[in-house]
Structures are given as structure tokens and as C-alpha cells.
Amino acid sequence: MSSLPSWSSRARRRLLVALLASLVTAGSTAARADTAPDARAGTSATAATPDRLRYDVTLRADSDGSRWTGRQRVSFRNASDRPLREVYVRLWGNGDDRCGTSGKPSPVRVSKVRGGTPGRLTVGCTALGITLPKPLARGERTTIALDVSITVPARNSRFGREGAFRFLGNALPVLAVHDAKGWHLDPYVATGESFYALASDFRVRLDHPTALKVPATGRTWTRPGRPGRTVTHSVAERVRDFAWAAGPFRTATETSPGGVRVKSYWAPDTPAAGVRLNRRDGVAAVDRFGKEFGRYPYGEIDLVMTSGFGGGMEYPGLVILGTTEEGGAVVHEVAHQWWYGIVGNDEYNSPWLDESFAQYANARFYGWDGFDCSSEGDWPSDSAALTNSMAYWSTHRGEYYLLYTTGPCALADLERTLGAGTMARLLKRYAHDHWYGVSTTADFKKAAQSVTDKDLGPFWKRHRIR
Numbered sequence: 001m002s003s004l005p006s007w008s009s010r011a012r013r014r015l016l017v018a019l020l021a022s023l024v025t026a027g028s029t030a031a032r033a034d035t036a037p038d039a040r041a042g043t044s045a046t047a048a049t050p051d052r053l054r055y056d057v058t059l060r061a062d063s064d065g066s067r068w069t070g071r072q073r074v075s076f077r078n079a080s081d082r083p084l085r086e087v088y089v090r091l092w093g094n095g096d097d098r099c100g101t102s103g104k105p106s107p108v109r110v111s112k113v114r115g116g117t118p119g120r121l122t123v124g125c126t127a128l129g130i131t132l133p134k135p136l137a138r139g140e141r142t143t144i145a146l147d148v149s150i151t152v153p154a155r156n157s158r159f160g161r162e163g164a165f166r167f168l169g170n171a172l173p174v175l176a177v178h179d180a181k182g183w184h185l186d187p188y189v190a191t192g193e194s195f196y197a198l199a200s201d202f203r204v205r206l207d208h209p210t211a212l213k214v215p216a217t218g219r220t221w222t223r224p225g226r227p228g229r230t231v232t233h234s235v236a237e238r239v240r241d242f243a244w245a246a247g248p249f250r251t252a253t254e255t256s257p258g259g260v261r262v263k264s265y266w267a268p269d270t271p272a273a274g275v276r277l278n279r280r281d282g283v284a285a286v287d288r289f290g291k292e293f294g295r296y297p298y299g300e301i302d303l304v305m306t307s308g309f310g311g312g313m314e315y316p317g318l319v320i321l322g323t324t325e326e327g328g329a330v331v332h333e334v335a336h337q338w339w340y341g342i343v344g345n346d347e348y349n350s351p352w353l354d355e356s357f358a359q360y361a362n363a364r365f366y367g368w369d370g371f372d373c374s375s376e377g378d379w380p381s382d383s384a385a386l387t388n389s390m391a392y393w394s395t396h397r398g399e400y401y402l403l404y405t406t407g408p409c410a411l412a413d414l415e416r417t418l419g420a421g422t423m424a425r426l427l428k429r430y431a432h433d434h435w436y437g438v439s440t441t442a443d444f445k446k447a448a449q450s451v452t453d454k455d456l457g458p459f460w461k462r463h464r465i466r
Helices: 009-025 272-293 330-335 352-365 397-403 406-418 420-433 441-450 457-462
Strands: 051-061 067-077 084-090 108-114 117-122 127-136 141-151 159-162 165-168 200-209 219-224 229-239 244-246 250-255 261-266 300-306 312-315 318-322
Touching: 051 141, 108 117, 127 141, 200 244, 219 300, 244 318, 250 272, 261 272, 272 300, 272 330, 272 352, 272 420, 312 330, 318 330, 330 352, 352 397, 352 406, 352 441, 397 406, 406 420, 406 457, 420 441
Parallel strands: 051 200, 261 300, 300 318
Antiparallel strands: 051 067, 067 141, 084 127, 108 141, 117 127, 159 165, 165 244, 200 229, 219 229, 250 261, 312 318
16 A cells, blocks of 8 residues: 655645645636637547636625526537537536435525526436437537526635635536437536536626625626626636635735736635735745646636635635635646646546646656655555545545655656656646547547657556556
8 A cells, every 4th residue: 555755844835735635625718819829629539528617606695605596598519520419518516415304495596597498407406307309410509508506514614704704716607528428427426526527618707695705716806786786797718617715815916937826815814824814825826837737718717715614625716715824825826727627637537637736846846855656556455546536546545645645756757767858748638639629538648659669568567557
């Protein structure tokens, strides 16, 4: 069994906090399309679809941000040669509570569906099938619309609350993906992520009490609403999800040397030293990774910090960070803006492609200070492998840390095998080639083999990258 590295206290905290984030949090996403490569779905019979999605959302909050109601409109195209007869809406916010009870219904509910005929909720009330009025041919667009009601659960989690603060991660319904494997209707997992979505555009209007600050995915601005209320507007292009938070946050805004606006939001009881560390490292990381993997394309990123949140959680343009005096998982979560956000992947079936890559970037940022890869070849069982899906990790939770230790160590070994310069060029080119697209393990293995004359077959076998 791989042993955990031995580090100095601060290095240990920063390098291991990402692991704790996934084990604790879940228990309780270059330029725009005209300058970056367009890695959207192709036009084969098995192309990922529906694509070129646009979400138009208007929601209104109650007095403390615990309940949001409104309307959501989704426009999309069929990218496949095969007619699209139905779509599925994923209500991930119901994952922990499933279908609820008569006295406590599911936290995310939809109604008044237009543009299709809804079926019954399935997969623990996280999937709603909608039959389209007629088959949608390749290249054709259509729109569905629905009323949305979101009640923030009374738990401190990515979709939950901490004191006066509300976190709305994975709360907004999004469309499921259909590809060569069919519809992806995987179950929700609390440890790790189940999510798989295509790059989409969001236009979101959040009407809330003026006393609440509302960080959100995308470029945001505020306008006065009705007396005592403010409207936060957000525009987010080519992102895989939309998240927001609400509460009486303290705020600060700075611009990185590379031109990214970094907006910080923190609860008043968050340790000031930790807030300073997260702000400093967040600004440095977004520029550092922009140089290493390709310029951050969204213009803005929000850091949401509280003292009681368990670890960290990433969303496009917004990360939630449990923060102590030693900071938090900010660098790991910022790395996720590339590894899952810009370079997408199926987080249920291939979680190593975002978690191990983000932790490798995290370790490189901190200089691998004390990170011990000497026992990377030890495995807890014959069935353990870096490329296992969440179906495996959710039933082997004691082994999930391998994605954060053995995974980045495998990438470090690949760096040694290829050479540091070649590895750097590989990752930057790989990100470029999959910008706004979807990465697979097979894609990465092929890309790595293409930059060397060495047979990497034994390398993949040794590191159980299958």
C-alpha cells in the first residue's frame, strides 16, 4: 500500500489538502473559440451530444439565499448523425437526498416543462428524461424550458450551507451527455464526482437581497433591483457547469500580472492569514498554469473561503475553499480550471484525468517539497488501478487517496521518462488539442507515445494506467 508522503507541516498541509477535500467535502472548469481550438463534438454517429448548449436562467432568492426559484431555458444542437429523440436533465443537487420523503422533498425540483414531454425521475431522482416533440436531425437545434426550485440543504457541503453562507455547487440542472457509450446516467457519488458535461454558454440573472454577496461562475456584475435587492448578472462561455454562493461575505478584487481578475469572498471568521495565503497563491497559480497549459480564457475567477468548509471544491471560474491559518487547497482547485474545466473528462468513469493531473500541477507549483514517490509501485490490491472509475472508488474509499499520491507520482515518473522539457510541451499541446473538448485515457496515452521513441507500454502497465 502506498504510504503517505512525509513533509514539513506547511508543505504537508498544502499538498495533502486536496485529498482531504475530496474525502471530507463530498461526504457532508488561451482565448475564446475564434483563437482557441474548437474541440466540440464532431458529426459522427457517436459524437458527444447535445452540444453547443446555451442556458438562460433567471432565479430569485428568498431572504437569506436558502431558496431560489425561477425559470431555465436550454437551447442545444444535435451533433450526431443519429436523430435525437430525447434528452436527459441531471438534477445532481438531489444526489445526497435522492427522492426525499413526503415531509422533506428533494432539494431540486423542476416543473412546467416546455419543448418536450417529461417522464419520471430516475437514478435516485437525479435524472429526468424529456421526449422531444419530434426527432432532432443532425445539426438541428431546439429548446426546452422548465421552472426550477432549489432549496439549499442543511449540511456543510458543495451544495449546502455553513452558518449564514450558502453554497450552490451542482444545484442548477444541466443536460446529460450521449456519446459512443450511450446516455451517461451514472449515479451520484458523495466521495469524488459523477459529473460529465460538454462546454456550454450560460446567461444567468440572480435576484437576491442586497445584504448578500453572490460570487458566481463567469464574468459577473451587479445592478440595483427592487428596494433592498440586487441583481447579479453573469455571462459564462464554454464552461461545463455553473455554480454560485451567497452570504454576507467580505470581498476583495485584484488583477493578476497576466490580466485575470481574481475576486475573493470570505466569511468574517475565516483566519486572516489563510485568506492572505489563498489570495496570494490563487493569483500566482492562475498565471502559472496559464503559462504551462494555455492562457486562462474566462477573465475572472472567484475564491470563496470559509473556516468550516471541508477541504475544497472546484467549479468553472469559482472554487470553494475550507481555509485555516495555513490557507487551503487553492492551487489544486485552480489547477482544476484546466484539468476538468477546460480539458474536460468524464469525472465518473475517468477521475484520474482531473484529480491526478490537478494534484501533479499542485505539487509542481510547490516544488514537490517533501513529496515522496518512492513507494509509488505498491498497490493495495490486484484490482486497484489509477484508471478505475468512481464505481470502484466509491466501494473502495480507503484507496481513493491513490489518485492524489500515486497518480501525480506516475505523472512525475512520466516527466522523468520523457524529460522535463518534453513533458511540458506534451501537456501544453495536449491541453491545446482538447481545449473545451473531452479527454480520455486512450487520448493521453497516444499523445505521450507520440513524443518519444521509447515504448511506453511497460510504463503504463507498471503504473496501472489501463
